[in-house]
Amino acid sequence: MKRQPAPDRVVRRLSLYLRQLEHLAERGIDKVSSSQLAGSLQVSAAQVRKDLAHFGQFGRPGVGYRVRPLIDELRRILGTDKTWNVIVVGAGNLGSALLQYKGFLKRGFRFVAAFDVARGKIGRHIGNVRVRHMGELARIVRRHRVKLAILAVPADAAQRVAERLCKAGIKGILNFAPATLAAPPDVAVGPIDLAASLEQMSFAVASGTSTR
Amino acid sequence: MKRQPAPDRVVRRLSLYLRQLEHLAERGIDKVSSSQLAGSLQVSAAQVRKDLAHFGQFGRPGVGYRVRPLIDELRRILGTDKTWNVIVVGAGNLGSALLQYKGFLKRGFRFVAAFDVARGKIGRHIGNVRVRHMGELARIVRRHRVKLAILAVPADAAQRVAERLCKAGIKGILNFAPATLAAPPDVAVGPIDLAASLEQMSFAVASGTSTR
Numbered sequence: 001m002k003r004q005p006a007p008d009r010v011v012r013r014l015s016l017y018l019r020q021l022e023h024l025a026e027r028g029i030d031k032v033s034s035s036q037l038a039g040s041l042q043v044s045a046a047q048v049r050k051d052l053a054h055f056g057q058f059g060r061p062g063v064g065y066r067v068r069p070l071i072d073e074l075r076r077i078l079g080t081d082k083t084w085n086v087i088v089v090g091a092g093n094l095g096s097a098l099l100q101y102k103g104f105l106k107r108g109f110r111f112v113a114a115f116d117v118a119r120g121k122i123g124r125h126i127g128n129v130r131v132r133h134m135g136e137l138a139r140i141v142r143r144h145r146v147k148l149a150i151l152a153v154p155a156d157a158a159q160r161v162a163e164r165l166c167k168a169g170i171k172g173i174l175n176f177a178p179a180t181l182a183a184p185p186d187v188a189v190g191p192i193d194l195a196a197s198l199e200q201m202s203f204a205v206a207s208g209t210s211t212r
Numbered sequence: 213m214k215r216q217p218a219p220d221r222v223v224r225r226l227s228l229y230l231r232q233l234e235h236l237a238e239r240g241i242d243k244v245s246s247s248q249l250a251g252s253l254q255v256s257a258a259q260v261r262k263d264l265a266h267f268g269q270f271g272r273p274g275v276g277y278r279v280r281p282l283i284d285e286l287r288r289i290l291g292t293d294k295t296w297n298v299i300v301v302g303a304g305n306l307g308s309a310l311l312q313y314k315g316f317l318k319r320g321f322r323f324v325a326a327f328d329v330a331r332g333k334i335g336r337h338i339g340n341v342r343v344r345h346m347g348e349l350a351r352i353v354r355r356h357r358v359k360l361a362i363l364a365v366p367a368d369a370a371q372r373v374a375e376r377l378c379k380a381g382i383k384g385i386l387n388f389a390p391a392t393l394a395a396p397p398d399v400a401v402g403p404i405d406l407a408a409s410l411e412q413m414s415f416a417v418a419s420g421t422s423t424r
């Protein structure tokens with residue numbers, strides 16, 4: 001049976017399941033049912049089973065899932081069974097905060113450099129990395145085999161910088177700039193629209209519906 | 213005909229449409245077809261029409277949508293036809309960056325205060341607001357009729373702080389802490405999981421599929 005490619009929202013839920021499984025593993029729990037996994041995540045047990053079935057046969061009816069092996073499988077599917085080298089482009093407030101955000105490393109993402117064009121920022125250290133001039137981009141990307149970049153530049157620079165990233169060999173861009181990016185089909189662009197996220201909240205409050 | 217409540221992903225796309233319409237309006241364009249609107253957003257024209265139909269009858273077959281009135285309608289639907297007062301809780305690196313992020317105000321969100329518990333931060337100014345002690349939370353929320361909060365505290369404090377927010381009258385929480393929050397049903401929680409967003413990118417690169 002040929003599997004359909006998994007929709008984005010399924011992949012997004014895999015991250016949720018993975019985090020939840022990691023919490024269980026930390027507490028020494030080694031088996032979990034789909035309804036236990038679903039419980040704290042506001043999805044149904046059937047949804048959990050259906051999502052996982054996109055990628056293979058992991059659990060057993062009436063027995064559930066083994067926590068540790070399922071963590072390994074989900075990491076393998078998400079590509080985070082190895083560590084990814086990541087760069088941050090734009091070392092302003094947001095870029096600096098992201099460079100210091102602790103949550104990335106333990107999920108398999110390691111920052112190797114930051115880039116900016118402002119003379120005053122070049123050479124400074126933020127988190128564990130040095131801020132470099134954009135002129136060094138291609139060399140650093142090649143040397144560290146970087147495939148993923150976080151884009152935190154102003155909106156009017158975003159498309160131009162994204163094109164340089166693609167040319168340097170970046171294959172995934174997490175875009176914090178409030179701009180829609182055009183990129184070649186082999187480059188994944190994940191837009192993070194902070195204002196739109198807040199609009200989801202205002203919609204929920206204004207319409208009197210919870211978004212959950 | 214009774215309308216179904218719009219799923220989260222439809223509401224999310226409304227934000228995309230709104231941004232695109234605002235770009236068009238800035239360029240002096242006053243009419244747009246669903247396929248033009250869809251074009252730059254990697255959705256289909258049928259999807260645009262279907263999404264908008266959740267909320268009413270806005271366009272005309274063969275004519276399309278009038279840009280300015282549709283902007284007004286979408287803002288009304290999203291609740292951003294008025295300005296929302298917003299607080300940021302947690303004035304660390306990420307909280308500080310969010311307080312200085314320019315994209316919120318022009319989308320209808322105004323920061324009125326930040327909160328922290330660290331003595332060294334209280335009284336400092338970040339962006340346009342002052343950092344206040346958590347003890348002032350209830351008073352400030354009441355005075356400014358704040359309904360929306362951005363949560364940028366460490367994971368192990370998130371649930372406790374969220375409960376204080378709910379008690380103070382907050383109805384929507386945009387949660388940047390890497391923790392799943394439990395909240396009353398009348399409070400909307402929007403989780404922003406930055407590591408999970410990067411996992412979407414690693415999945416796309418590892419599996420050789422673009423996420424778009």
